[in-house]
Amino acid sequence: MDNLQPEQPISENNETTENFNKPSHYGADDIQVLEGLEPVRVRPAMYIGSTGESGLHHLVFEVVDNSIDEALAGICTQVDVTIHKDDSITVVDNGRGIPTDIVPGENKSGVEVVMTILHAGGKFGGSGYKVSGGLHGVGVSCVNALSERLEVTVYRDGRISKMAFERGKVVEPLTDLGPTDKRGTKVWFKPDNQIFSETKYQYEILSERLRELAFLNKGIKITLKDERGDGTEDVFHYEGGIVQFVSHLNQNKEPLHEQVIYIDVKKDGIETEIAFQWNKSYSEDIYSFANNINTREGGSHLLGFKSALTRVINKYVREKKLLKEKESNFSGEDVREGLTAVISVKLPNPQFEGQTKTKLGNPEIKNIVESIIDEKFGIFLEETPDTGKVIFEKSLSASKARDAAKKARDDVRRKGLLDKMSSLPGKLADCSEKDPSKCELYIVEGDSAGGSAKQGRDRHYQAILPLRGKVLNVQRVRTSEALKNEEIRTLITALGTGIDEDFDISKLRYDKIIIMTDADVDGAHIRTLILTFFYHFMRELIMTGHVYIAQPPLFKLKKNKNEKYAYSDSERDSIINELGDNVLIQRYKGLGEMNPEQLWETTMDPANRFMKQVSLHDKFVADEIFHTLMGDDPKLRRAFIESHASKVKNLDI
Ligand code: 0RA
Numbered sequence: 001m002d003n004l005q006p007e008q009p010i011s012e013n014n015e016t017t018e019n020f021n022k023p024s025h026y027g028a029d030d031i032q033v034l035e036g037l038e039p040v041r042v043r044p045a046m047y048i049g050s051t052g053e054s055g056l057h058h059l060v061f062e063v064v065d066n067s068i069d070e071a072l073a074g075i076c077t078q079v080d081v082t083i084h085k086d087d088s089i090t091v092v093d094n095g096r097g098i099p100t101d102i103v104p105g106e107n108k109s110g111v112e113v114v115m116t117i118l119h120a121g122g123k124f125g126g127s128g129y130k131v132s133g134g135l136h137g138v139g140v141s142c143v144n145a146l147s148e149r150l151e152v153t154v155y156r157d158g159r160i161s162k163m164a165f166e167r168g169k170v171v172e173p174l175t176d177l178g179p180t181d182k183r184g185t186k187v188w189f190k191p192d193n194q195i196f197s198e199t200k201y202q203y204e205i206l207s208e209r210l211r212e213l214a215f216l217n218k219g220i221k222i223t224l225k226d227e228r229g230d231g232t233e234d235v236f237h238y239e240g241g242i243v244q245f246v247s248h249l250n251q252n253k254e255p256l257h258e259q260v261i262y263i264d265v266k267k268d269g270i271e272t273e274i275a276f277q278w279n280k281s282y283s284e285d286i287y288s289f290a291n292n293i294n295t296r297e298g299g300s301h302l303l304g305f306k307s308a309l310t311r312v313i314n315k316y317v318r319e320k321k322l323l324k325e326k327e328s329n330f331s332g333e334d335v336r337e338g339l340t341a342v343i344s345v346k347l348p349n350p351q352f353e354g355q356t357k358t359k360l361g362n363p364e365i366k367n368i369v370e371s372i373i374d375e376k377f378g379i380f381l382e383e384t385p386d387t388g389k390v391i392f393e394k395s396l397s398a399s400k401a402r403d404a405a406k407k408a409r410d411d412v413r414r415k416g417l418l419d420k421m422s423s424l425p426g427k428l429a430d431c432s433e434k435d436p437s438k439c440e441l442y443i444v445e446g447d448s449a450g451g452s453a454k455q456g457r458d459r460h461y462q463a464i465l466p467l468r469g470k471v472l473n474v475q476r477v478r479t480s481e482a483l484k485n486e487e488i489r490t491l492i493t494a495l496g497t498g499i500d501e502d503f504d505i506s507k508l509r510y511d512k513i514i515i516m517t518d519a520d521v522d523g524a525h526i527r528t529l530i531l532t533f534f535y536h537f538m539r540e541l542i543m544t545g546h547v548y549i550a551q552p553p554l555f556k557l558k559k560n561k562n563e564k565y566a567y568s569d570s571e572r573d574s575i576i577n578e579l580g581d582n583v584l585i586q587r588y589k590g591l592g593e594m595n596p597e598q599l600w601e602t603t604m605d606p607a608n609r610f611m612k613q614v615s616l617h618d619k620f621v622a623d624e625i626f627h628t629l630m631g632d633d634p635k636l637r638r639a640f641i642e643s644h645a646s647k648v649k650n651l652d653i
Pocket of ligand 1: 070
């Protein structure tokens with residue numbers, strides 16, 4: 001703990017100055033006006049990120065984080081989350097229970113302090129590491145402020161006590177309800193629909209994060225129950241922790257060695273856990289966490305891991321004379337090809353930096369992780385030479401492929417094939433507008449639909465790129481192979497950004513890239529292949545919300561002169577109801593069945609069209625899906641499509 005600062009209790013005023021994007025004339029008077037939980041209701045997004053779907057789910061995670069803190073303190077072993085019929089939520093844990101006695105200096109019970117004072121943590125002499133002090137770490141009081149009603153029941157010191165709030169204000173004081181032999185806290189809340197634009201919980205969003213938390217905190221049992229619909233239920237409980245996390249991530253890939261390498265070191269109050277395993281794929285999937293928070297932007301722990309991994313492997317292959325003397329060292333990318341890794345550090349005062357505050361800043365962590373990998377992974381390689389050899393061979397093949405890919409890129413570049421200045425692909429019907437922020441590119445399946453789209457479009461700002469036949473599955477080949485494919489090169493040239501190391505989003509030629517394929521199985525497959533292309537070579541385009549999926553209508557309904565389009569079965573049915581008898585129903589099997597005017601009207605006109613924006617809600621779920629759907633194992637693919645049949649529509653893959 002020597003070089004660590006003691007945890008600073010954050011005072012309320014301090015937090016106010018930090019969190020408010022205040023104008024410079026913001027004074028003490030203003031702060032007084034916004035006392036208690038009022039600021040949270042005035043500016044909810046500032047506390048929970050948004051008042052949409054993400055903020056709504058964040059409420060659950062905020063409560064669960066407190067339960068996880070109890071688990072980190074070694075007390076809580078189980079957390080049960082229930083989504084009720086009315087989209088209210090219950091979280092029950094068997095932790096210590098929120099203190100019920102009076103907090104000195106506040107003259108209020110612990111429960112009231114925790115539920116009504118922002119960042120009340122410090123008032124309980126917090127120690128150890130806390131998730132709830134982490135990223136958003138706003139505290140359960142924010143959940144209370146943003147709930148129409150919240151009830152908290154505490155089982156502590158043999159007694160049950162209960163208290164209720166509405167929109168953050170006490171409506172029922174803390175009341176003793178009698179004896180109990182249980183211990184823990186139950187929080188029930190109903191999000192305030194005056195605050196949230198969306199109040200329907202999505203099972204998948206909750207289950208993903210809860211599963212992740214169970215992986216990251218081995219032994220803890222987290223259950224999720226959905227009382228709406230057919231009563232879906234999940235139990236997440238992993239005695240193997242992040243080792244099972246890595247196995248899970250690699251489940252659809254072919255591991256190159258059986259054993260997941262696992263390193264766990266606790267030193268000076270910091271716990272470092274790393275699990276990793278190489279597989280046959282060409283991608284690198286490393287997930288890093290600090291205090292259970294996904295550090296998507298990486299940081300010192302990730303840097304430490306990467307640099308030590310490269311060093312240890314090079315040292316090993318030199319010592320064992322596996323690499324010839326004249327051959328140069330492996331690069332970091334070489335040794336990480338096909339690597340799946342989870343790095344989880346838990347530390348007393350994490351510093352989160354970066355654009356989305358998901359980059360671990362604490363500089364001392366880099367050295368700590370480096371020396372752990374140096375030592376422990378070094379020993380592992382010495383003791384497990386079979387695996388050492390497998391890693392060497394994978395790195396060697398990656399290094400050769402990287403040379404070949406570079407050569408292919410250089411060749412292509414020399415010939416000017418990826419350079420838009422040379423010439424845009426002949427098939428591209430470009431738009432006349434030159435400002436990319438106003439431009440749209442429709443990627444269309446087949447020449448005939450391409451023809452309709454070219455005629456139907458607004459050529460001022462809409463460009464059309466027809467793709468012929470099946471697009472290459474880039475997940476299955478290396479970059480050098482992919483670049484030999486004409487459709488792939490056409491796509492890259494049209495977009496203008498380049499790929500891999502050359503990728504530069506500022507060169508993007510269109511603000512919206514819209515995939516328009518038939519509404520049938522083939523169309524869905526081609527769409528997946530195009531998405532796989534973006535995911536593999538230009539993931540940032542998806543991350544930044546540039547990629548969309550066009551939604552052509554499924555039916556045309558006609559009665560006399562009255563024509564309507566339906567985009568789903570249920571819409572078809574309600575239009576039939578509306579129009580009455582003798583409705584002529586035409587099912588569109590392909591885009592080619594629509595004439596240019598119809599295509600414009602139903603699918604391309606910004607005033608009428610429906611589009612879905614493609615998002616990577618969670619990188620590791622997305623990886624899983626792409627590997628299942630685009631990987632080599634048809635059995636897995638079928639099983640996935642069957643089990644996700646209804647969701648595949650939502651995911652748009
Ligand atoms: C304040 C202090 C302590 C625990 C908690 C709050 C606490 C909050 C929540 C919210 C959901 N479950 C919870 N469990 C505990 C520490 C209590 C102590 O030191 O005994």
